[in-house]
Amino acid sequence: AEAMNRYVRAIRFEGHVGMYVHDLAVVVFTGIKHTADWFLGGFVEHEMTSSFIDWAKKQINMYAEMFRKQVYSSDAQQETVEETLKITHNQSRKLLQEFGLDFRFLLDELLVQDPQ
Secondary structure (H helix, E strand, C coil), X not given: CHHHHHXXXXXXXXXXXXXXXXXXXXXXXXXXXXXXXXXXXXXXXXXXXXXXXXXXXXXHHHHHHHHHHHHCCCCCCHHHHHHHHXXXXXXXHHHCHHHCCCCXXXXXXXXXXXXX
């Protein structure tokens, strides 16, 4: 989690929300994918999987919080929101779903302006 936070803080926002969301998604989703590989390789007992799921959920929550801060500003345009949601779903599919990690349900729930 600390390494992921360092990489996320290193992402520069240079005025284009879509590019920032792309970089954020690549960093967070790649971190989750690599951590899953290491974790599941190190713990063959399935009872330990819940620890990884809890950690991954926290990372998805962190991603969603940062996403909302950048995307849903007071002057957010619907076109920008749709573009960033598409970017997020594409990167999730490419970096997570293709490797058996599907967090679409959580992303759909969290990537709204005011999540419950």
